[in-house]
Amino acid sequence: MTEKHIDITIEEYGSLEEMNAEDQELVKAAIKAMGGAYAPYSHFHVGAAVRLSNGEIVTGANQENAAFPSGLCAERTAMFAAGSKYPDKDMVSIAIAGGVHGRVGMPASPCGACRQVMAQYQTKAGKPMSVIMAGSDQILKVRRVDDLLPMIFDNI
Numbered sequence: 001m002t003e004k005h006i007d008i009t010i011e012e013y014g015s016l017e018e019m020n021a022e023d024q025e026l027v028k029a030a031i032k033a034m035g036g037a038y039a040p041y042s043h044f045h046v047g048a049a050v051r052l053s054n055g056e057i058v059t060g061a062n063q064e065n066a067a068f069p070s071g072l073c074a075e076r077t078a079m080f081a082a083g084s085k086y087p088d089k090d091m092v093s094i095a096i097a098g099g100v101h102g103r104v105g106m107p108a109s110p111c112g113a114c115r116q117v118m119a120q121y122q123t124k125a126g127k128p129m130s131v132i133m134a135g136s137d138q139i140l141k142v143r144r145v146d147d148l149l150p151m152i153f154d155n156i
């Protein structure tokens with residue numbers, strides 16, 4: 001038996017101004033996208049913004065439903081919109097922001113299903129996709145989806 005260890009790198013920013021101009025723009029787009037949330041059950045509003053290889057930004061917000069599993073997270077809403085509209089472009093980065101009643105709170109950490117979808121688009125691109133989790137007092141960034149979802153399933 002050998003024991004393996006996985007190294008995960010998380011960049012931590014104390015303010016938006018510490019980030020590069022592109023990331024700042026993406027975070028602002030994610031915060032703005034929170035306005036599109038339809039969250040009558042959780043009141044937790046989430047916005048996501050995807051940057052494509054052509055520089056374009058595509059946004060999405062969480063959409064809830066009375067049949068709870070029929071709703072969709074902001075991240076997948078944004079990624080599926082980006083994938084549908086620009087099937088030939090790579091997703092290079094995604095920013096996420098969220099909070100109760102639309103007030104940005106803790107850094108928004110994506111759910112497992114959204115991490116799996118990010119992993120798939122990263123594999124499709126063949127290049128790392130960064131994930132920015134924006135909070136009111138702290139912003140976290142991983143430079144590749146593997147740092148959120150180690151041992152990615154993409155073997156089929």
Ligand code: THU
Binds near residue numbers: 042064073074
């Ligand atoms: N939600 C997202 O949109 N993204 C996440 O990363 C976590 C959760 C949504 C789903 C649901 O509408 C609400 O937040 C509460 O879970």
